[in-house]
Amino acid sequence: xxxxxxxxxxxxxxxxFFLVLTADAYVVLLERRLLGFIQMRLGPNRVGPxxxxxxxxxxxxxxxxxxxxxxxADKVLYVLAPMIALVPALMTFSVIPFGDKITLFGRExxxxxxxxxxxxxxxxxxxxxxxxxxxLAGWSSNSKxxxxxxxxxxxxxxxxxxxxxxxxxxPVLFAxxxxxxxxxxxxxxxxxxxxxxxxxxxxxxxxxxFLTAAIAETNRVPFDLPEAETELVAGFHxxxxxxxxxxxxxxxxxxxITASAMASLLYLGGWDGPGVSSFPILGxxxxxxxxxxxxxxxxxxxxxxxxxxxxxxxxxxxKFLIPVALANVVFVALLALxxx
Amino acid sequence: MVPLSWYLVLSAVLFTLGAVGLFVKRNIISIxxxxxxxxxxxxxxxxxxSSFLKHLDGQLFVFMxxxxxxxxxxxxxxxxxxxxxxxxxxxxxxxxxxxx
Amino acid sequence: MEKVLFLILAGISVAAAINVxxxxxxxxxAFSLIAVFGCLxxxxxxxxxxxxxxxxxxxxxxxxxxxxVFVIMLLNIRQEEEQKDRYHLYYLSLPIGVLxxxxxxxxLSNIQDVSVPGAAVGNAESLGQGLFSTYxxxxxxxxxxxxxxxxxxxxxxxxxxxxxxxxLDALEAEQAKNKQSGKSEGKENN
Numbered sequence: 001x002x003x004x005x006x007x008x009x010x011x012x013x014x015x016x017f018f019l020v021l022t023a024d025a026y027v028v029l030l031e032r033r034l035l036g037f038i039q040m041r042l043g044p045n046r047v048g049p050x051x052x053x054x055x056x057x058x059x060x061x062x063x064x065x066x067x068x069x070x071x072x073a074d075k076v077l078y079v080l081a082p083m084i085a086l087v088p089a090l091m092t093f094s095v096i097p098f099g100d101k102i103t104l105f106g107r108e109x110x111x112x113x114x115x116x117x118x119x120x121x122x123x124x125x126x127x128x129x130x131x132x133x134x135x136l137a138g139w140s141s142n143s144k145x146x147x148x149x150x151x152x153x154x155x156x157x158x159x160x161x162x163x164x165x166x167x168x169x170x171p172v173l174f175a176x177x178x179x180x181x182x183x184x185x186x187x188x189x190x191x192x193x194x195x196x197x198x199x200x201x202x203x204x205x206x207x208x209x210f211l212t213a214a215i216a217e218t219n220r221v222p223f224d225l226p227e228a229e230t231e232l233v234a235g236f237h238x239x240x241x242x243x244x245x246x247x248x249x250x251x252x253x254x255x256x257i258t259a260s261a262m263a264s265l266l267y268l269g270g271w272d273g274p275g276v277s278s279f280p281i282l283g284x285x286x287x288x289x290x291x292x293x294x295x296x297x298x299x300x301x302x303x304x305x306x307x308x309x310x311x312x313x314x315x316x317x318x319k320f321l322i323p324v325a326l327a328n329v330v331f332v333a334l335l336a337l338x339x340x
Numbered sequence: 341m342v343p344l345s346w347y348l349v350l351s352a353v354l355f356t357l358g359a360v361g362l363f364v365k366r367n368i369i370s371i372x373x374x375x376x377x378x379x380x381x382x383x384x385x386x387x388x389x390s391s392f393l394k395h396l397d398g399q400l401f402v403f404m405x406x407x408x409x410x411x412x413x414x415x416x417x418x419x420x421x422x423x424x425x426x427x428x429x430x431x432x433x434x435x436x437x438x439x440x
Numbered sequence: 441m442e443k444v445l446f447l448i449l450a451g452i453s454v455a456a457a458i459n460v461x462x463x464x465x466x467x468x469x470a471f472s473l474i475a476v477f478g479c480l481x482x483x484x485x486x487x488x489x490x491x492x493x494x495x496x497x498x499x500x501x502x503x504x505x506x507x508x509v510f511v512i513m514l515l516n517i518r519q520e521e522e523q524k525d526r527y528h529l530y531y532l533s534l535p536i537g538v539l540x541x542x543x544x545x546x547x548l549s550n551i552q553d554v555s556v557p558g559a560a561v562g563n564a565e566s567l568g569q570g571l572f573s574t575y576x577x578x579x580x581x582x583x584x585x586x587x588x589x590x591x592x593x594x595x596x597x598x599x600x601x602x603x604x605x606x607x608l609d610a611l612e613a614e615q616a617k618n619k620q621s622g623k624s625e626g627k628e629n630n
Contacts, residue, residue: 377476
């Protein structure tokens with residue numbers, strides 16, 4: 001490992017870390033504003049122009065809040081839980097590619113920190129660790145609402161992970177690789193020179209399953225049972241305050257961004273778009289737009305849909321989503337057999 | 341490059357710890373976890389051999405071991421739950437109905 | 441460099457494994473075990489077995505241990521109940537453990553470090569090729585095993601069978617009495 005490579009890595013990591021955290025902050029603002037719009041009210045618009053400085057104010061508020069640890073809580077696990085939730089969520093971005101490569105100062109710069117030949121599995125491995133943060137928070141708070149939230153969340157995340165994993169078999173089969181860069185490169189081809197070979201066109205069912213399962217994995221409406229306010233106060237993070245709560249918050253939004261990024265990488269051609277082959281710098285912009293679309297969808301769903309009941313959630317996951325996902329695997333495999 | 345024997349020693353240490361735990365613990369769940377630890381120790385040596393002999397069979401065995409471990413965990417935990425429902429305990433010393 | 445990394449990972453994994461054994465709190469043991477699995481996954485990456493490393497995290501840390509943690513939380517095993525571990529067995533197990541370690545050491549002292557030229561990178565293609573050619577039959581057998589495990593888990597964890605036999609008659613009589621109220625038993629999710 002040369003010094004140049006090391007510097008390049010360090011810069012990339014710093015940039016991506018900063019970008020992700022900033023994106024988190026502004027997705028929160030976007031969500032509050034959009035929800036306000038959907039619900040015919042204004043949302044936060046006092047701090048700065050259009051409320052654009054609101055994330056800063058939120059951050060300050062989080063820092064200065066009193067950090068409360070319940071007396072009967074399991075102190076070690078209580079402190080550990082938000083970290084366990086946050087760290088894997090941020091780590092996923094080490095393998096997510098944002099674009100192809102550009103040449104800068106005579107060096108080839110790739111738009112990803114590292115490319116692993118099992119990149120997709122790495123993302124799944126890291127996101128599957130996120131459940132521990134939630135489960136631990138629920139357990140260690142020593143509060144019945146938290147425990148219920150934690151239990152629900154671990155059951156829900158195990159159940160929907162199956163459908164999620166089954167749904168990504170489609171893109172993997174088509175591209176013949178688990179490398180995220182390879183999967184996107186397969187999709188940059190064109191049919192008849194015009195229509196992009198995005199996976200969504202041939203696997204719409206897989207795409208819908210992925211989207212549904214991803215929303216459930218990130219504990220968002222309509223699958224936000226772990227923190228159902230009306231029955232569980234705030235679910236697993238009822239007892240958390242200050243920065244510890246903020247860490248859960250950041251982890252949740254980072255997971256949302258990861259899920260959106262994965263959906264666009266696997267089904268919408270990642271950084272693919274008109275003109276990318278001649279101007280590779282456009283790639284990350286297209287990618288950001290696609291991710292933004294999915295984030296908008298998340299917020300839109302939250303403003304629109306009611307919450308599932310717990311048994312409905314389980315029934316939907318096991319008796320509908322997984323069988324359909326299995327059928328989709330067979331369908332996609334047949335398709336791949338016929339096409340290639 | 342780390343020599344092969346280092347991996348094997350680590351694997352042996354982990355296996356031994358798992359075996360000790362198997363004797364010492366009384367909680368079924370802990371015993372179960374010790375079994376998982378032993379399986380993992382074996383996996384480590386398999387992967388190490390596979391890597392040093394440049395032969396992928398070792399990793400394929402690990403794959404099989406993982407499948408077996410997953411099946412074992414599923415059935416085992418279901419058993420633990422049903423035992424707990426009946427006996428209100430996961431202490432193996434209290435599960436001596438057949439002895440009396 | 442690699443040796444230092446190995447020593448760090450090995451140290452963490454051994455310490456965590458010791459903690460698995462001597463920890464009273466079952467949940468803490470479970471998390472120590474997850475730490476062991478994480479270290480092993482890192483070691484697999486060092487051994488050029490990326491696929492196995494990813495699977496290690498997904499299957500062990502992401503699925504099996506989640507089940508363990510879930511069951512520990514579900515059964516609410518806070519401490520090992522007024523637990524005296526079987527101390528008399530420490531006296532038995534430690535010599536046995538030492539004996540086992542000595543035996544392993546003896547076995548290891550006879551082998552030499554091998555290094556065969558060539559490359560064996562454990563990525564999905566090469567492993568898949570092995571699984572679907574040489575080891576096709578075992579692979580299919582494992583799928584049957586998984587199916588059996590699913591069925592077994594569902595059958596074992598069903599709630600209908602959670603009543604001790606002697607209580608069954610009394611309960612059935614009571615249920616016949618309350619039949620009109622039509623209490624439906626909650627469905628079990630596992």
